Amino acid sequence: MGFAISQSSMNDQAPQPSAGRNGTLAIRFTLNGREVAIAVDPTERLLDTLRYRLNLPGSKEGCGEGECGACTVIIDDLPANSCLVPTFQVRGCNVRTIESIPPSSLQPMLESGATQCGACTPGVVVTANWIKEHSGVLASHTMRALMAGNLCRCTGYDGIIDGLENWIGTPRGGRP
Amino acid sequence: MRVLFRNCFSIRIKPLPMQRLEGLSKLSGAERYLDDEPLEGSLKGCLWGMTVRSPISRGTIKRIVYGAGFDWSTFVVVEPADIPGPNETYLIENDQPVLAPGYVRHMHEAVALIAHEDRNLLRRAVSSVRVEVEAEPPVLDFRVAPHADQIQRGSDNLIKKLQIKKGDVHAAFANAFKIVEGEYETGAQEHVYIENNAMSAWIENGANGDVVVVRGSMQCPYYVLNALKHALKRDETRVRVIQAPTGGGFGGKEDYPSTIALHAALLAMKARRPVKIIYDRSEDMAATTKRHPSLVRHKTAVDKNGKLLAQQIEVILDGGAYVTLSPVVLSRGIIHAAGPYTCENVLIEGKAVLTNSVPYGAFRGFGAPQTIFACERHMDRIARALGLDPIEVRRINLLKDGQTTSTQQTISGGTDRHALLNETLRVSEYDKHKHESEAFNKTHPYLRRGIGIATVLHGAGFTGNGEVYLNSKVDVGANPDGKIEVLAASTEMGQGTNTVFTKIAADAAGYDTADVLVCVPDTFRVPNSGPTVASRTVMVVGKLVERAIDDLAVQLGQNGKPLRGPSLKKAITAWHAKNPGKELKGRATYTPPPNVKFDDKHYVGDAYATFAWGACVAHVEVDLRTAAVRVLDFTAMQDIGKVINPVLAKGQVQGGVVQAIGWALTEEFKFKDGGMLNNTLTNYIIPTSDDVPPIRVVFHENPYPFGGGGAKGVGELPMDGPAPAILNAVAHATGADARAIPLTPEHLLPLL
Ligand code: FES
Numbered sequence: 001m002g003f004a005i006s007q008s009s010m011n012d013q014a015p016q017p018s019a020g021r022n023g024t025l026a027i028r029f030t031l032n033g034r035e036v037a038i039a040v041d042p043t044e045r046l047l048d049t050l051r052y053r054l055n056l057p058g059s060k061e062g063c064g065e066g067e068c069g070a071c072t073v074i075i076d077d078l079p080a081n082s083c084l085v086p087t088f089q090v091r092g093c094n095v096r097t098i099e100s101i102p103p104s105s106l107q108p109m110l111e112s113g114a115t116q117c118g119a120c121t122p123g124v125v126v127t128a129n130w131i132k133e134h135s136g137v138l139a140s141h142t143m144r145a146l147m148a149g150n151l152c153r154c155t156g157y158d159g160i161i162d163g164l165e166n167w168i169g170t171p172r173g174g175r176p
Numbered sequence: 177m178r179v180l181f182r183n184c185f186s187i188r189i190k191p192l193p194m195q196r197l198e199g200l201s202k203l204s205g206a207e208r209y210l211d212d213e214p215l216e217g218s219l220k221g222c223l224w225g226m227t228v229r230s231p232i233s234r235g236t237i238k239r240i241v242y243g244a245g246f247d248w249s250t251f252v253v254v255e256p257a258d259i260p261g262p263n264e265t266y267l268i269e270n271d272q273p274v275l276a277p278g279y280v281r282h283m284h285e286a287v288a289l290i291a292h293e294d295r296n297l298l299r300r301a302v303s304s305v306r307v308e309v310e311a312e313p314p315v316l317d318f319r320v321a322p323h324a325d326q327i328q329r330g331s332d333n334l335i336k337k338l339q340i341k342k343g344d345v346h347a348a349f350a351n352a353f354k355i356v357e358g359e360y361e362t363g364a365q366e367h368v369y370i371e372n373n374a375m376s377a378w379i380e381n382g383a384n385g386d387v388v389v390v391r392g393s394m395q396c397p398y399y400v401l402n403a404l405k406h407a408l409k410r411d412e413t414r415v416r417v418i419q420a421p422t423g424g425g426f427g428g429k430e431d432y433p434s435t436i437a438l439h440a441a442l443l444a445m446k447a448r449r450p451v452k453i454i455y456d457r458s459e460d461m462a463a464t465t466k467r468h469p470s471l472v473r474h475k476t477a478v479d480k481n482g483k484l485l486a487q488q489i490e491v492i493l494d495g496g497a498y499v500t501l502s503p504v505v506l507s508r509g510i511i512h513a514a515g516p517y518t519c520e521n522v523l524i525e526g527k528a529v530l531t532n533s534v535p536y537g538a539f540r541g542f543g544a545p546q547t548i549f550a551c552e553r554h555m556d557r558i559a560r561a562l563g564l565d566p567i568e569v570r571r572i573n574l575l576k577d578g579q580t581t582s583t584q585q586t587i588s589g590g591t592d593r594h595a596l597l598n599e600t601l602r603v604s605e606y607d608k609h610k611h612e613s614e615a616f617n618k619t620h621p622y623l624r625r626g627i628g629i630a631t632v633l634h635g636a637g638f639t640g641n642g643e644v645y646l647n648s649k650v651d652v653g654a655n656p657d658g659k660i661e662v663l664a665a666s667t668e669m670g671q672g673t674n675t676v677f678t679k680i681a682a683d684a685a686g687y688d689t690a691d692v693l694v695c696v697p698d699t700f701r702v703p704n705s706g707p708t709v710a711s712r713t714v715m716v717v718g719k720l721v722e723r724a725i726d727d728l729a730v731q732l733g734q735n736g737k738p739l740r741g742p743s744l745k746k747a748i749t750a751w752h753a754k755n756p757g758k759e760l761k762g763r764a765t766y767t768p769p770p771n772v773k774f775d776d777k778h779y780v781g782d783a784y785a786t787f788a789w790g791a792c793v794a795h796v797e798v799d800l801r802t803a804a805v806r807v808l809d810f811t812a813m814q815d816i817g818k819v820i821n822p823v824l825a826k827g828q829v830q831g832g833v834v835q836a837i838g839w840a841l842t843e844e845f846k847f848k849d850g851g852m853l854n855n856t857l858t859n860y861i862i863p864t865s866d867d868v869p870p871i872r873v874v875f876h877e878n879p880y881p882f883g884g885g886g887a888k889g890v891g892e893l894p895m896d897g898p899a900p901a902i903l904n905a906v907a908h909a910t911g912a913d914a915r916a917i918p919l920t921p922e923h924l925l926p927l928l
Pocket residue numbers: 060061062063064065066067068069070071072081082083084
């Protein structure tokens with residue numbers, strides 16, 4: 001039997017552009033406010049396109065299978081795990097990544113200790129920013145439920161939740 | 177700002193603490209981890225490296241068949257014969273090969289290395305390689321004695337055996353009011369740092385010939401350096417190790433990066449091109465070290481008030497397939513096994529045994545969480561056996577200053593552990609939750625609530641004479657512009673080293689933090705400050721930072737009178753004006769605090785220079801329909817000496833507690849032939865934000881004079897108490913006498 005650990009074909013990362021090969025698809029989409037036109041292999045993941053071809057390595061790969069949220073981006077105003085999205089599917093879409101969020105706005109997250117090692121952090125910030133922009137969802141869901149798609153192994157989540165509360169400017173609930 | 181301290185001993189922090197130095201860069205996604213870096217500069221022309229691994233747990237390699245359909249001449253392939261020096265990973269015993277030399281001892285063991293510039297093609301090529309192994313009987317259960325054909329080390333597969341003896345337990349058992357026995361088990365745990373392992377290597381020209389440079393995600397640059405020196409047969413002028421930004425470690429990047437660094441270096445040396453090895457999650461989970469599974473047996477003699485008269489404890493750790501760090505994990509485990517209690521008669525016997533699992537290694541707490549789990553569950557079971565309150569049983573046994581631990585270390589330092597316990601109960605609203613839970617349980621049809629406690633200790637720094645042997649060094653460079661630069665091998669991996677060192681150095685020098693730099697660990701620039709482990713960075717290395725600054729300040733002062741602040745800065749610029757192009761440094765080397773002595777042959781004496789103390793309370797809810805346990809509230813009280821940065825310290829505690837909640841409730845390993853079967857985040861379940869409550873953190877500040885800035889270790893203590901506190905709470909809620917973790921619903925259900 002052959003043995004390589006990588007068991008999932010979704011993990012096949014494609015740093016090399018495959019334009020020109022048979023079967024590639026030419027697509028256009030909006031990325032952080034700018035038009036992008038590229039040719040992609042149908043199996044290419046959006047995460048790899050962003051990281052290895054479009055020079056936006058802020059989005060991270062934590063698991064490659066939709067569990068950790070480190071790769072979170074916004075597609076047409078909804079958070080998505082970019083490791084699970086074939087790039088051709090964002091044809092015509094509006095994609096926003098961590099690189100679209102101004103660092104100067106992140107002070108509340110910094111002060112609360114929302115980041116430690118930083119590997120989960122871009123995904124956390126993208127989701128948090130989305131919640132901030134859609135704070136109406138807090139009427140029906142807790143922040144903890146809304147953040148549950150972003151795994152963090154360092155902070156225990158309090159730093160993230162506190163930071164998000166500060167960022168949104170909601171009164172703090174609960175703990176003195 | 178938010179008041180972080182629950183005002184335990186009337187401490188309030190007013191000014192905003194220093195913010196994490198690299199915080200904004202991490203938050204904005206600008207921080208560049210190794211996999212984020214473009215293949216430019218040193219990485220120009222980089223190849224990707226991958227590992228061919230063993231398909232089974234034990235046996236002789238018959239053949240490695242490289243698959244058909246690939247032009248193998250375009251690949252770089254490394255096998256054991258390509259290793260210039262001994263095929264050994266330098267650590268305690270050097271028994272772990274860099275690449276399996278014709279014989280494999282665990283599933284997923286590295287057998288060969290392959291590199292290519294096309295990452296996709298490489299993946300397919302590696303998948304095509306077939307390793308043919310003639311199987312031999314593996315040892316897969318550390319709890320049962322091996323058969324003759326399973327013996328692979330000595331006569332009994334023993335990796336290490338240790339004993340602690342104090343007084344005479346047998347005499348005490350003979351006269352005991354009651355004897356309480358129990359057996360406790362903990363499972364393996366995967367670190368799940370969110371950045372997977374990543375390493376690069378390239379060749380540079382140096383003064384003494386070519387230099388192999390390795391740069392990657394790691395905790396311990398000098399461990400990696402020693403491993404490279406040994407297996408590549410080079411001295412430290414011809415190997416160089418640089419830390420890249422590291423996305424979490426928790427012990428998981430303590431020793432295994434040495435192996436990956438060797439792999440990257442061997443490929444780069446053979447290819448004469450740079451090489452990057454980036455593990456994906458499934459490879460990282462399958463192939464790298466885990467927390468040691470444990471089995472701990474307690475036999476305790478008590479009087480009618482619950483006073484401990486004798487503790488006999490047996491600790492068995494699954495060491496996995498190679499020795500790696502197991503002897504020292506065992507050592508820390510047995511020293512913490514008797515808990516923060518006084519008892520005149522103690523016998524602790526520990527052993528670590530070899531199995532054909534992936535080698536178990538360092539993980540936050542390093543053996544202590546395992547033995548403390550057993551101890552703290554056992555304390556509750558003693559209380560139950562005697563019909564006493566678990567709090568009272570702890571109160572009557574908690575160490576007081578002047579009393580001795582199991583190694584006969586006399587406790588001092590002035591922390592009042594009874595006051596600490598009382599404060600924990602107050603902050604956690606223990607009584608209120610207890611009574612409300614009991615009332616709730618009478619009325620609710622299927623939910624049961626309960627509350628549990630654990631009192632813990634954690635020795636910071638290396639065990640016994642470890643710090644003396646390490647002989648750690650720190651330099652402080654004084655730059656021509658008057659700024660100072662901390663030169664230490666301690667790594668930033670999220671826990672805040674850079675920020676805290678900056679603060680400690682600024683305070684020691686009388687500087688503004690903006691005038692302090694912290695050098696990225698690079699073995700060509702920083703001395704060996706020891707590994708970034710064992711909660712030692714702030715306490716031990718932080719103190720060396722202060723002392724190196726003192727050394728500099730004295731060098732520049734008159735008649736041994738140190739300079740500080742602006743006069744120090746002025747003196748530095750003046751020195752450079754007089755000595756252009758020369759280096760000015762302050763230096764410090766570890767010296768143990770006075771009167772700390774340990775006999776490592778008999779395990780008697782001061783096992784640690786000091787202990788950090790803690791207590792925690794868990795409030796849980798059990799759903800009798802599903803047997804699922806939910807933590808409703810959690811309080812962690814920590815005495816960590818002086819708190820240098822409240823935001824960072826609180827984050828360490830909260831993160832540690834949540835990691836321990838995962839270990840206690842959900843993080844279950846499934847094995848197949850000694851390999852991890854559930855090596856994905858889909859099947860290995862760590863807590864999300866919605867699975868855990870806000871963690872209440874209380875610090876009791878009692879500055880420790882021999883720690884950097886007065887601090888003791890904080891990194892590991894939070895990992896020690898939560899698991900037993902949660903199981904104690906489950907017992908209070910339901911009566912279930914659970915003694916093994918993870919306590920998943922499947923394991924709890926039969927006990928309800
Ligand atoms: S990398 Fe996409 S969810 Fe983990």
